[in-house]
Amino acid sequence: MRHRLLPFRSTNLAWALVGGLVAIIALVPILFAVDSALRVQTPAGLGSEYTLANVESVLFSAQYTRALMRAVTLALVVTFLSTVVGVITAYLISRTDLPGKAVWDILILTPMFLSPFVGLVAWITLGSRETGMINVFLRAVFPFLGDRFALVDIWTWWGIVWVMFLTFCPFVYLFVQGPLRRMDSSLEEAARMCGASHLSTITRITIPLMRPALVATILLIFVMAVEMYTIPGMIGPSFGYITLPWKIVADATLYPIQRGNAAAAGIILLLITLVGMWLQRRLTRKAERFVTVGGKGFRSAPVKLGRLKWPALILCGAYVALAVVLPFVSLTVSSFMRFSSSTLSADIFTAIHYREIFARSDTFAGVMNSIYLSLAAGALCLSIGFLISYGDIKGGNRTARVLAVLGVLPIAVPGFVYSLGIMEMYVRTVLYGTAFVMLLAHVAKLLPYAILVPRAGLLQTSNDLEESARTTGASWFRAFRLVTIPLLKPVLVAVFFFSALNSMKELSASVLLYSPRFPLLSVQTFHATQSGDYQLGAAMSVVQTVIMLAIVVITRIVFRVRLEKGAI
Amino acid sequence: MRLSALNALAMTALLGLAGGQALAQTERYPGEQALYEAAKPEKTITWYFSIPAAAARALGSEFEQQYPGVTVEGIFAPSSLGYQRFLTETENKQYVADVVSISDFPLMNQLHAAGHLMQHKVPAFDQIPSAFRAGEWGYTPTATELVVIYNANKVTPEEAKLLEQWEGVLDPAFANGRLGVAAMRNCGTCYAGLHMFLDPDPEMQKRFGTDFLKKIADQKPKVYTDVIVALDRVVAGEIDVYFFLHDAAANSKWAVGAPIRWTKPAPTPVFGGGWTAVSANSTRPNGAKLFINWLTGPDGAAAIQKHYGRAILDGVADSRKVAQEPWYVQVKDRYDVDFERWEKTFISYNDIWFDILQQQ
Numbered sequence: 001m002r003h004r005l006l007p008f009r010s011t012n013l014a015w016a017l018v019g020g021l022v023a024i025i026a027l028v029p030i031l032f033a034v035d036s037a038l039r040v041q042t043p044a045g046l047g048s049e050y051t052l053a054n055v056e057s058v059l060f061s062a063q064y065t066r067a068l069m070r071a072v073t074l075a076l077v078v079t080f081l082s083t084v085v086g087v088i089t090a091y092l093i094s095r096t097d098l099p100g101k102a103v104w105d106i107l108i109l110t111p112m113f114l115s116p117f118v119g120l121v122a123w124i125t126l127g128s129r130e131t132g133m134i135n136v137f138l139r140a141v142f143p144f145l146g147d148r149f150a151l152v153d154i155w156t157w158w159g160i161v162w163v164m165f166l167t168f169c170p171f172v173y174l175f176v177q178g179p180l181r182r183m184d185s186s187l188e189e190a191a192r193m194c195g196a197s198h199l200s201t202i203t204r205i206t207i208p209l210m211r212p213a214l215v216a217t218i219l220l221i222f223v224m225a226v227e228m229y230t231i232p233g234m235i236g237p238s239f240g241y242i243t244l245p246w247k248i249v250a251d252a253t254l255y256p257i258q259r260g261n262a263a264a265a266g267i268i269l270l271l272i273t274l275v276g277m278w279l280q281r282r283l284t285r286k287a288e289r290f291v292t293v294g295g296k297g298f299r300s301a302p303v304k305l306g307r308l309k310w311p312a313l314i315l316c317g318a319y320v321a322l323a324v325v326l327p328f329v330s331l332t333v334s335s336f337m338r339f340s341s342s343t344l345s346a347d348i349f350t351a352i353h354y355r356e357i358f359a360r361s362d363t364f365a366g367v368m369n370s371i372y373l374s375l376a377a378g379a380l381c382l383s384i385g386f387l388i389s390y391g392d393i394k395g396g397n398r399t400a401r402v403l404a405v406l407g408v409l410p411i412a413v414p415g416f417v418y419s420l421g422i423m424e425m426y427v428r429t430v431l432y433g434t435a436f437v438m439l440l441a442h443v444a445k446l447l448p449y450a451i452l453v454p455r456a457g458l459l460q461t462s463n464d465l466e467e468s469a470r471t472t473g474a475s476w477f478r479a480f481r482l483v484t485i486p487l488l489k490p491v492l493v494a495v496f497f498f499s500a501l502n503s504m505k506e507l508s509a510s511v512l513l514y515s516p517r518f519p520l521l522s523v524q525t526f527h528a529t530q531s532g533d534y535q536l537g538a539a540m541s542v543v544q545t546v547i548m549l550a551i552v553v554i555t556r557i558v559f560r561v562r563l564e565k566g567a568i
Numbered sequence: 569m570r571l572s573a574l575n576a577l578a579m580t581a582l583l584g585l586a587g588g589q590a591l592a593q594t595e596r597y598p599g600e601q602a603l604y605e606a607a608k609p610e611k612t613i614t615w616y617f618s619i620p621a622a623a624a625r626a627l628g629s630e631f632e633q634q635y636p637g638v639t640v641e642g643i644f645a646p647s648s649l650g651y652q653r654f655l656t657e658t659e660n661k662q663y664v665a666d667v668v669s670i671s672d673f674p675l676m677n678q679l680h681a682a683g684h685l686m687q688h689k690v691p692a693f694d695q696i697p698s699a700f701r702a703g704e705w706g707y708t709p710t711a712t713e714l715v716v717i718y719n720a721n722k723v724t725p726e727e728a729k730l731l732e733q734w735e736g737v738l739d740p741a742f743a744n745g746r747l748g749v750a751a752m753r754n755c756g757t758c759y760a761g762l763h764m765f766l767d768p769d770p771e772m773q774k775r776f777g778t779d780f781l782k783k784i785a786d787q788k789p790k791v792y793t794d795v796i797v798a799l800d801r802v803v804a805g806e807i808d809v810y811f812f813l814h815d816a817a818a819n820s821k822w823a824v825g826a827p828i829r830w831t832k833p834a835p836t837p838v839f840g841g842g843w844t845a846v847s848a849n850s851t852r853p854n855g856a857k858l859f860i861n862w863l864t865g866p867d868g869a870a871a872i873q874k875h876y877g878r879a880i881l882d883g884v885a886d887s888r889k890v891a892q893e894p895w896y897v898q899v900k901d902r903y904d905v906d907f908e909r910w911e912k913t914f915i916s917y918n919d920i921w922f923d924i925l926q927q928q
Contacts, residue, residue, distance in 0.1 A: 125804075240926045255674065516614070530646060532796040
């Protein structure tokens, strides 16, 4: 006889509270976005009357459909590249005997610490045709290449793909490495004993077992890529390449404001994402097919790389050099410069930007507030997201099942449109202008990831262990605390990292809700870069990176996650 | 200990009194002291600004030094972002901003038409040229002057001479990647250039018009959607010449040592780019009025020239360091923009320009 995993009667009230909270913080802003899509547009903004004109003008406009196709194409290419490289690096670090796993693990996550805009600025400094550090260096070292030689040019379509790929690859790694580590290697070993090659084992055993994590990751990366406006928006128009997210931001923020069009276009992206979410649930609907952590105990013995060790090290090293070392060197050098320059001389360097960060009370407060907010948002997202996913997959709870769909919807609305909805919502409350609103906004924006990411880990875990604990007299809470949570620790840590780090970088809602009484580092960095002070912005980004790195290292110590030992 | 605390309190009170008396004796305009006294209990004002954050902070500090006890909280909300935030808040009775500055006049005009801005005649009203004020509610303390910026390490003196005329950018010397241009809808400065080049006046059409824009596109310029990125690229030497940019932005980079210079070809579009007004629903109206009076007055003009760009107040000389440079020129032939036409043609002129660039 199966135990019900959650004591439902006693938790009905709790579910009602969670349901109410999710409905308010996640759904109401979407309703405001839908409302905006249906309102008459006036030169001053939105009118009070309703119309379908915005939806029609977006749906039947060649300009919008072309921009949508471009966004989808770009997202598909970026998702493919990021997934391939992210999964390979995650496999090498999580499942093989690659030397230096702990160091690789941190290094591969490091690009996540940069906002896409700051990453782009770093690559503009590195990869511009005439003055990019890479081209200047090559021309200086190899004069025979000529004065016009350029190995890289970031101001191209491939430049957009490159910077987006570097932005999303660490997310793939983060989402996939937990499930990979928890996978029982006995199935793979059995395949090998039956004569299957490395490649065949991976393609026929490992990847099918990883399907929930892979599907969720691909969906998340695609959605994030299709909504990305900073990188394509900054580079694309230089050669006439306008994508839908950039068009949406332009409509929502630039004069003359066309918020109705922006919201209507946002709803198109919502529909695309809904299809993706439906596919994800459909592909992973039979949970027991993906169970790799059951009651029989499992081993996660590392795969021996043998002759492949050096190629694997070179692959990881090349990725780290391109995604971590070069951009961070570029940023750090920029942060000590008075202005951008391709020729370096002593008089161009200064420490004034760092002095400013720590001498100004508001920037120092911004640093501290960002830390507090990111930790709180990370903890809240983890708690609510995991509870919903657990209730949906393990508890068979109807409320949780509904919340698992509704709570993910904000992911589908372009960040800026959703943030305008958040502002519209909170501006009507007495909470407006407080730090609490900022926290709720961050939780609403990051909750979809906190719901989707643990899903894969939960699908991999059999109910047997928890049921055994219940059978031997443990309460539901005790079984949950002592069995389920330890089993899912890497996944939960990944969710916390993701939520906390993205909260620290979050911009679209933060800019709209910003109050000088609660300064945030991300908004101050935005203010510096938007004011043209890239060097101060670079210094702030370096500080932000150091903080994020510290959060990652400290959290790993606190949660005792040690990849190099291959143990949970 | 108690004694020294009491002494400190007494000294502070005496200094405050002395300061207040000094201000009373040297009122810059009638009623200044009374306004200051009324602003003190309000303590803080909130200013939505669209100029660079560092410049706004410096202006706020200068004001606070002149009026101790009244502090300025600034929120950087460039252009439409500031407009949307202010409008949404006001419509929902969240009166956060006391003073609002927006770079686009049409947006500011819409706020005024909706009754969200206060009628307030500033003391320096008569010193503000009419092009830089709107009724008795909106004022722009700085002028946006369109310039052609170049990297002095990459452009020869002979080439720089060419850039003193608008037609100079068409010289073959600037073809194939040396020139950068803007194609962005959030940039009044960028539009101001189009506003002049597409001016329906026959003389202007003959000299510029769409043919001129097509010739620029034939130069195969690099196109930027962010004026700040474009400026940074000239500073770094990625492109040699760029327009459209404004004098204050160029000056901010020159002031820290960037190897750039700029010309102001005639006629030069000049317009108010920092429209500022007091919120009709300001919860700290005395502080707000005190601030806008200061910002639009001689002291504000001096502070603006120290920390940002050219002030517009009549009788205030250009005291900026850059103005002393031998290569620097003041505007010789000013082209005043027509804000009515601006409002009507903002989209269509931008579309013409984007289409021309797409076809290059």
